[in-house]
Amino acid sequence: GAVVSQHPSWVICKSGTSVKIECRSLDFQATTMFWYRQFPKQSLMLMATSNEGSKATYEQGVEKDKFLINHASLTLSTLTVTSAHPEDSSFYICSAAYSDGGEQYFGPGTRLTVT
Amino acid sequence: DAKTTQPPSMDCAEGRAANLPCNHSTISGNEYVYWYRQIHSQGPQYIIHGLKNNETNEMASLIITEDRKSSTLILPHATLRDTAVYYCIVRSRGGFNKFYFGSGTKLNVKP
Numbered sequence: 001g002a003v004v005s006q007h008p009s010w011v012i013c014k015s016g017t018s019v020k021i022e023c024r025s026l027d028f029q030a031t032t033m034f035w036y037r038q039f040p041k042q043s044l045m046l047m048a049t050s051n052e053g054s055k056a057t058y059e060q061g062v063e064k065d066k067f068l069i070n071h072a073s074l075t076l077s078t079l080t081v082t083s084a085h086p087e088d089s090s091f092y093i094c095s096a097a098y099s100d101g102g103e104q105y106f107g108p109g110t111r112l113t114v115t
Numbered sequence: 116d117a118k119t120t121q122p123p124s125m126d127c128a129e130g131r132a133a134n135l136p137c138n139h140s141t142i143s144g145n146e147y148v149y150w151y152r153q154i155h156s157q158g159p160q161y162i163i164h165g166l167k168n169n170e171t172n173e174m175a176s177l178i179i180t181e182d183r184k185s186s187t188l189i190l191p192h193a194t195l196r197d198t199a200v201y202y203c204i205v206r207s208r209g210g211f212n213k214f215y216f217g218s219g220t221k222l223n224v225k226p
Contacts, residue, residue, distance in 0.1 A: 046214065091156070095158075
């Protein structure tokens with residue numbers, strides 16, 4: 001149980017375009033989802049926390065207007081990278097938690113390449 | 116911000132126990148220790164967590180020192196598939212508190 005999926009698994013887009021990444025909890029309801037970014041040979045960096053039906057909370061230094069997060073239901077959160085640039089190329093990973101104090105379950109990640 | 120310190124890399128022979136240390140000297144009484152691992156280009160996988168008692172599950176054992184300032188993850192019989200980056204994370208008890216990942220330990224299991 002506790003499976004999280006992401007779509008797409010990889011995407012290539014041109015500079016200036018927007019890209020949407022979906023994160024779904026397949027077999028449980030996730031009140032809270034988290035978005036991370038990971039550059040090559042680096043650790044995961046928390047970008048934002050999203051709760052169903054409310055605005056996301058962004059970590060310091062993360063541009064909320066550039067990384068739009070929507071958590072429309074208990075099983076779906078989306079991250080939209082707007083006006084993407086090559087420096088946004090990274091591995092984006094989501095996670096979901098379904099209970100107070102429970103561990104986070106991670107998706108397989110989405111590799112974004114901006115050309 | 117990450118509140119843990121781990122060695123950057125460790126080697127282990129296949130079939131032997133792998134002991135991965137983590138220092139969390141500023142841990143508070145209401146904070147758990149979580150361990151995850153990340154195999155190359157995949158999402159992190161949950162391994163185990165604990166508060167103050169030692170814990171064991173089908174994957175690993177977690178030994179937390181009495182003062183809770185450090186812990187050790189033990190993989191009893193490492194296999195080549197255990198080669199990964201292992202992250203030790205301190206997380207507050209209760210609520211949907213965040214994970215701040217440190218740099219982790221790259222475990223290399225060798226034949």
